[in-house]
Structure formats: structure tokens, C-alpha cells
Amino acid sequence: MNRFPSERDDIQELIKNIEWSEAKVRKLVELENVEYKVNKKPINLGCFGHYVLFTIFLMGICELSLIFPEITKFVYENEYALIIFIFAYMIIIFLLNRYFIFIKKTLKMDKLKSIPAEREKLIVELTLHSVIPLDYWHPDMLDRLKMYLVNKRADNLKEALNLLEEEIRHNETMRQLKAIGRRIRRLTID
Known part of the structure; x- marks a missing residue:
């Protein structure tokens, strides 16, 4: 018996391809997240965090001045002592960031070395086997493309892509x- 593929079979194959593509794309995103987490600054405190840490740093210097009276003498004789301490704090934070990034990179060196090859492999697989541009x-x-097909809002990939583009344009228009509206409200309040 010669069976011709029905339109529904084509949609099911398309949905399977989209699901497969989505799994591969999620792996790509995961690889990028791993790479970002290794390379990001570990000490990212924000303004208030740095204020608190700098206060603790100054309190540590005060404690040291009790042990080493030369520090107290330096602070009283030098009017730029606070600026020197601020620069010392900035240098210490910079060096600590570099040190922690170096430690994270050395611990995850094997993973970092394998990321470009894995990324390239995933991109090649997606390029060869995925029907998604x-x-x-x-x-x-x-x-969203999968939902358009599952909910029967689209009958093929072209219609699903057009619906997605339409939704993207609609969302951009709504943002604008x-x-x-916010600018008008600000102007009417002023």
C-alpha cells in the first residue's frame, strides 16, 4: 500500500524538527552562560556594597594604626591620606577580581577549552539539519513557532515565521x- 504523507504528518515532522532545534539552541545558550560565568567579575558589589566594604577597609586600617603607630602619624601628617586609601582599596579590589577570575579559569580550563569545539559542532548540526533560519x-x-503549529494558527513554517514576525513588530510598536505615553505623562505632570 502506497501511503502519501498527509499535511498533518508534515506538521508533526516540522514540530519534531523545531523541538530538536530548540534543544540544540538551549545547549548553545548553556555554553554561553558557562563561558560568561567563568569570565565575569566575582566582586560585583554595586555602589552601596563598595561603600560598606570601603568602610570595613578603613576600620581595618584604624585597627592596624593601633598596632603600628606610624600609620596614625602618616594619616595626620598627610592631607591626601584618604585619597591614597581609596586608590589602595581600588587596586586591592582589582587584584582580587583578577585573582578570582584566574582561579575560576584554571579550575574550569578543560570545560573552557571544549566550549568552542562544542559550539562549532552544534552550529554545524543546526545548519545542516534544522529547517529554522x-x-x-x-x-x-x-x-513560539512550535506553539503556532501545535495550536493550528499556522499550517506550515512560512506561516509560523510570518506570525512570529508580526508578533515581534506588534511588541515593538507597543513598547514605543x-x-x-510615559513621556506625555511626564510632560503633563511638569
């Missing part, structure tokens, strides 16, 4: 309208 390789977009 490169511009739509994002987990949220792929999920909200920004204009």
Missing part, C-alpha cells in the same frame, strides 16, 4: 507607544 535560533522564538 539562523535569525530565529533563540529558545523563545522556537517555542508605552514610551510615548
Whole structure:
């Protein structure tokens, strides 16, 4: 019996391809997150955090001045002592960041070395086997495309992509309208 593929079979194959592509894209995102976490600054305290840490740093210097009276003499004789302490604090934080990044990189060196090869492999697989264009390789977009097909809002990939583009344009227009509304409210309040 010669069976011709029905339109529903084509949609099911398309949904399977989108799910496969989504899994590969999620692996790509995961690789980028691992790389970012290793390379980001470990001491990222914000303004208030640095204020508190600098206060603790100054309190430590006060404790040291009790042990070493030369520090007290230096503070009283030098009017730029606070500026020197601020620069010392900044240098210490910079060096600590570099040290912690170095430690994280050495601990995860094997993972970092394998990331470019894994990324390249995933990109090649996606390029060869995925029916989704490169511009739509994002987990949220792929999920929306799948939902359009599952909910029967689209019958093929082209319709699903058009619906996604339409939704993206709509969201951008709504963002612009909200920004204009905020500006108008600010102007009417003033």
C-alpha cells in the first residue's frame, strides 16, 4: 500500500524538527552562560556594597594604626591620606577580581577549552539539519513557532515565521507607544 504523507504528518515532522532545534539552541545558550560565568567579575558589589566594604577597609586600617603607630602619624601628617586609601582599596579590589577570575579559569580550563569545539559542532548540526533560519535560533522564538503549529494558527513554517514576525513588530510598536505615553505623562505632570 502506497501511503502519501498527509499535511498533518508534515506538521508533526516540522514540530519534531523545531523541538530538536530548540534543544540544540538551549545547549548553545548553556555554553554561553558557562563561558560568561567563568569570565565575569566575582566582586560585583554595586555602589552601596563598595561603600560598606570601603568602610570595613578603613576600620581595618584604624585597627592596624593601633598596632603600628606610624600609620596614625602618616594619616595626620598627610592631607591626601584618604585619597591614597581609596586608590589602595581600588587596586586591592582589582587584584582580587583578577585573582578570582584566574582561579575560576584554571579550575574550569578543560570545560573552557571544549566550549568552542562544542559550539562549532552544534552550529554545524543546526545548519545542516534544522529547517529554522539562523535569525530565529533563540529558545523563545522556537517555542513560539512550535506553539503556532501545535495550536493550528499556522499550517506550515512560512506561516509560523510570518506570525512570529508580526508578533515581534506588534511588541515593538507597543513598547514605543508605552514610551510615548510615559513621556506625555511626564510632560503633563511638569
